[in-house]
Amino acid sequence: MISVRNVHKSFGSQVVLEDVSLEIEPGRTTAIVGPSGVGKSVLLKLIMGILAPDSGEILVCGENITQARSEQQKNAIRSSLGVLFQSAALFDSLTIYENVAFPLVEKSKLSRREIHRRVVEMLESLSLLPHAFNYPEEISMGMRKRVGMARSLITKPKVLLFDEPNTGLDPLVGQEVYDLISESRQKWGFTGVVISHELPEVFQVSDRVAMLLNGRIILEGTPDEICSSSNEAVQQFLNGKVDGPIKIH
Numbered sequence: 133m134i135s136v137r138n139v140h141k142s143f144g145s146q147v148v149l150e151d152v153s154l155e156i157e158p159g160r161t162t163a164i165v166g167p168s169g170v171g172k173s174v175l176l177k178l179i180m181g182i183l184a185p186d187s188g189e190i191l192v193c194g195e196n197i198t199q200a201r202s203e204q205q206k207n208a209i210r211s212s213l214g215v216l217f218q219s220a221a222l223f224d225s226l227t228i229y230e231n232v233a234f235p236l237v238e239k240s241k242l243s244r245r246e247i248h249r250r251v252v253e254m255l256e257s258l259s260l261l262p263h264a265f266n267y268p269e270e271i272s273m274g275m276r277k278r279v280g281m282a283r284s285l286i287t288k289p290k291v292l293l294f295d296e297p298n299t300g301l302d303p304l305v306g307q308e309v310y311d312l313i314s315e316s317r318q319k320w321g322f323t324g325v326v327i328s329h330e331l332p333e334v335f336q337v338s339d340r341v342a343m344l345l346n347g348r349i350i351l352e353g354t355p356d357e358i359c360s361s362s363n364e365a366v367q368q369f370l371n372g373k374v375d376g377p378i379k380i381h
């Protein structure tokens with residue numbers, strides 16, 4: 133679904149990614165984990181074609197986003213991708229209904245009637261219909277995440293990328309977000325990529341886990357394989373220990 137092949141990325145003299153290769157398989161959810169500052173968000177931006185690698189290439193649904201020359205070509209490839217950013221980034225001056233309708237109003241040529249039908253269907257599927265005419269500030273943080281999810285799903289992306297879906301949320305709302313990911317995936321069947329440093333919590337929504345450290349994927353496998361790995365850095369990260377190969381900045 134997404135192939136990351138031998139990707140290198142530096143900013144000036146700072147090497148962030150040094151030969152990263154990763155296969156995101158269709159129909160599954162892959163977690164990309166690693167300590168803060170390791171380059172997880174950079175990898176996400178490379179997949180979306182917001183940043184360009186220094187070398188290597190990235191294929192999204194078989195199409196090479198690294199070699200896409202124009203914004204138009206990139207946008208065509210990006211149409212398979214949906215993203216849910218940490219803050220959910222809703223428009224405060226728009227109602228929940230308008231927030232969810234926004235991508236279709238802006239980017240599709242669908243009729244008003246068809247847009248209305250799809251928005252109502254989506255709001256209903258995520259139990260948001262009672263809040264359709266509320267504004268973001270009038271609903272809880274967990275509900276806002278739901279709206280962000282609805283807005284990402286409305287264009288029916290094949291792959292949904294989550295960047296730290298629950299950083300900054302209290303544990304209960306954090307759990308709601310994981311439940312929301314599982315529930316939405318069952319209903320809408322997307323391939324998921326979840327970027328997180330929340331171990332082991334993120335494992336509950338992950339079929340595969342790739343751990344990024346020192347510019348490379350040091351381990352890739354099922355959550356069970358990661359938990360039983362004898363790799364020192366993995367165990368340090370998993371158990372939240374200060375001492376070990378991972379240096380805390």
Ligand SMILES: Nc1ncnc2c1ncn2[C@@H]1O[C@H](COP(=O)(O)OP(=O)(O)OP(=O)(O)O)[C@@H](O)[C@H]1O
Binds near residue numbers: 168169170174329
């Ligand atoms: N546009 C940029 N220009 C220069 N440096 C950048 C840029 N984007 C990211 N970096 C640097 O790349 C490194 C990796 O950043 P990144 O945001 O990917 O970390 P992360 O793994 O997502 O961390 P966190 O878990 O805290 O979100 C950081 O040192 C950051 O300062």
Ligand SMILES: [Mg+2]
Binds near residue numbers: 172173174296
């Ligand atoms: Mg990040």
